[in-house]
Amino acid sequence: MAHDQAQQQHPLSTYLWIWGLLFVLSVLSYMVDYVGFEGLLRWSLICLFMLLKAGLIIAVFMHMMWERMAIACAILIPPGVLIVFMGLMAIESNYTLIARLRFLLN
Structure with a gap:
């Protein structure tokens, strides 16, 4: 059984x-x-x-x-956090680019 x-x-x-x-x-x-x-x-x-x-x-x-929630969270949460960090880095890179262009054009 x-x-x-x-x-x-x-x-x-x-x-x-x-x-x-x-x-x-x-x-x-x-x-x-x-x-x-x-x-x-x-x-x-x-x-x-x-x-x-x-x-x-x-x-x-x-x-x-x-699967149990603990296993699913252990596998799914880290990539989700990485995606959030990648989004933040993309926003930061746009800000840095705009700041550099403003500095160079002034």
């Missing part, structure tokens, strides 16, 4: 739905280039689809959806 509980199996339909969603997200990502979006919209959509696909893969295929 304990051996049966240790081997938790998930329905195949779950994996098929996720494969279908990954396919749809990949098609949408391809369509961003095909339609010809440019600039910030293009990169925002590409990054959004990339993060959605990565989230689905982590949640289902790496079994994070069924």
